[in-house]
Amino acid sequence: MVRICSLVLLLLTLPALAVIETYEFSDSALEKRYRALSEELRCPKCQNQNIADSNAPISQDLRRLLYEQLEQGASDDEIRQYMVDRYGEFVRYRPSFSGVTIFLWMAPMLLLTAGVAIAVMTLLGRKQATDTTEALSEEEQLKLKAILDKAESNQ
Amino acid sequence: MPARLKLFMPLILFIILAVFLVRGLSLDPKELPSALIDKPFPEFSLSALGSSEVLDKAAVSGEVALFNVWATWCISCRAEHPYLTELAKRGVAIYGINYKDEDAAALAWLDELGDPYLASIADHDGTLGLDLGVYGAPETYLVDANGLVRYRHVGVVNERVWSNVLQPIYEQLKNGKAN
Numbered sequence: 001m002v003r004i005c006s007l008v009l010l011l012l013t014l015p016a017l018a019v020i021e022t023y024e025f026s027d028s029a030l031e032k033r034y035r036a037l038s039e040e041l042r043c044p045k046c047q048n049q050n051i052a053d054s055n056a057p058i059s060q061d062l063r064r065l066l067y068e069q070l071e072q073g074a075s076d077d078e079i080r081q082y083m084v085d086r087y088g089e090f091v092r093y094r095p096s097f098s099g100v101t102i103f104l105w106m107a108p109m110l111l112l113t114a115g116v117a118i119a120v121m122t123l124l125g126r127k128q129a130t131d132t133t134e135a136l137s138e139e140e141q142l143k144l145k146a147i148l149d150k151a152e153s154n155q
Numbered sequence: 156m157p158a159r160l161k162l163f164m165p166l167i168l169f170i171i172l173a174v175f176l177v178r179g180l181s182l183d184p185k186e187l188p189s190a191l192i193d194k195p196f197p198e199f200s201l202s203a204l205g206s207s208e209v210l211d212k213a214a215v216s217g218e219v220a221l222f223n224v225w226a227t228w229c230i231s232c233r234a235e236h237p238y239l240t241e242l243a244k245r246g247v248a249i250y251g252i253n254y255k256d257e258d259a260a261a262l263a264w265l266d267e268l269g270d271p272y273l274a275s276i277a278d279h280d281g282t283l284g285l286d287l288g289v290y291g292a293p294e295t296y297l298v299d300a301n302g303l304v305r306y307r308h309v310g311v312v313n314e315r316v317w318s319n320v321l322q323p324i325y326e327q328l329k330n331g332k333a334n
Contacts, residue, residue: 044187044288044290045290045291047184047185057255058290058291061281061285065285084190085190086190086191086285086286086287086288087187087190087288087290088187088188088189088190088288089190090187
């Protein structure tokens with residue numbers, strides 16, 4: 001009975017092994033960089049996943065490659081460049097800053113600035129609007145007086 | 156008047172957004188241009204399928220040719236195969252890159268369905284595939300006489316793809332060489 005139970009339990013752990021392979025790193029710093037890079041590199045096949053999350057064969061290959069290159073002492077930039085040379089800028093979830101991507105990088109700043117500008121302008125406009133309504137011109141005051149007088153005499 | 160204009164702002168913004176969205180409808184997000192376009196075909200040294208002969212870049216360059224990445228585990232490759240055979244009959248140079256496959260299975264496949272390839276490169280570990288930026292089979296690369304990659308088609312090559320996409324570039328490269 002114990003044997004059957006332990007066999008069942010052992011079999012239950014198989015999916016955990018199947019999902020993603022593990023690599024033994026010679027240095028824990030390498031493992032950290034492996035995590036960071038595999039989350040930053042995009043799976044060319046599945047497109048909306050990074051290679052860390054994807055189970056596509058190409059992602060497995062790229063993870064293995066990443067591991068090998070890290071162990072060989074390649075720098076992060078070298079590895080990124082290696083991937084970009086083969087799969088294009090597409091594989092980077094964090095694109096490089098260049099002429100093509102300048103709008104992508106600047107857009108949040110531009111939108112924020114535009115938002116603040118619109119907010120400031122709206123608030124200033126509102127203040128001006130309330131300023132003008134507070135004070136009636138002389139002519140308007142006379143008009144108002146005439147209306148009020150008329151209403152009074154009608155009572 | 157500016158107040159009037161302000162009333163139309165949401166409409167204007169909507170139209171701008173709509174233009175982008177409509178454009179997005181006709182774009183194919185799966186279509187990735189190869190990073191190797193107009194760059195040299197990668198160097199390699201791999202055995203020919205089912206033999207001990209070693210093929211390298213020099214052995215497969217010199218003329219305008221298609222490089223077809225295929226494997227026996229790839230279902231679409233089977234659908235593509237008859238058309239490649241037809242193209243080979245018409246005199247188009249096609250090289251095969253047997254991508255991450257078993258030699259025995261690949262040889263049996265070529266035995267059964269016919270062999271359209273001038274030579275078959277056995278890329279067991281996908282190293283050449285990696286250098287080419289292959290992310291799934293079938294893929295077909297159009298390489299010119301100088302060994303530069305000119306076009307990459309992802310997916311099945313059929314009559315429509317050939318005559319609409321590949322053939323015009325192929326003819327152009329062929330004629331360019333003749334001049």
